[in-house]
Amino acid sequence: MTSSGVALALLVLLGLVALIGPWALATANRLDRLHVRTDAAWAALDAALARRAVVARAVAAVCGEPELRAAADRAERAARADREAAENELSARLENLDRSVLAPALAAELSDAEQRVVLARRVHNDAVRDTLALRRWRLVRRLRLAGTAPTPSYFEIAEPPADVPTQRVSARVVLVDGDGRVLLFEGFDPARPEELFWFTVGGGVEPSEDLRAAAVREAYEETGLRLPPEDLVGPVWRRRAVFSFDGLSYAAxxxxxxxxxxxxVVDTSRFNELERRTIRRHRWWTVEELRAADDTVYPVQLAEVLPDALAGWDGETRLVR
Incomplete structure (x- = not known):
């Protein structure tokens, strides 16, 4: 090759380096950030899985389920290569668990732990997807821009089917005035605003909150009344129902x-945004008015069971519809 040919080749090579160099540096930096993101997402998922195992052991102790405890132990101790199988086994055992026997606070804590696993897994797999997409570029592979970083992998465990209702434990207050009338709110499901119904004071139990404390808190938030916990009698009734609200299914x-x-004196100024949007009014009802009403009221048996509850509680919690 002549000297002019060598010079031309060198110029072409320098031009390629000038073009590719900045891109390669930027891509390597981007890959490094993606790997950091993936590592952080795995750490969060690992923590969520560990918390689920801890809660599952607590549930197993309450329910007397040694196989559930063993599955939780295996999931927690499993090596990364065996983790998916172990976690899927734990998921299957939790899915078949009768949660109606759990204390409300423990049931809520288990549901929260499961939802955190679902969210953490999705964040992790999104990070893996983005990292793998860039690593698979041909030029990235040829230039070895990923360096010595290990190839990340998806974490595949079963999620609850979309049609499985969310477990929701609620504490409700049958608030009665001096004339024996019960306070009810009238509201509607945002997905079906034309269907109105009446319901008692109360709402969802928060994690680590007991029923009585939740009832007192909800009564204050919805009515402005600070009820002394010792004034609450019961729980006198227990109701189970599966329903949809705002497009989501719940097992209540x-x-x-x-x-x-x-x-x-009822003060609804502390309603949250959803309550302000979906509750139209409130009123006090006599038992006779409830019996004569064509309105939808929950619980359905309220007019039937309220007189006995007002006459005095015998200490037994009864199932109602």
């Missing part, structure tokens, strides 16, 4: 307390 377990509040 509701516990009802009775509380007398003579001269109560």
């Amino acid at each position: 377990e509701e516990w009802f307390f009775v509380c007398r509040a003579p001269g109560a």
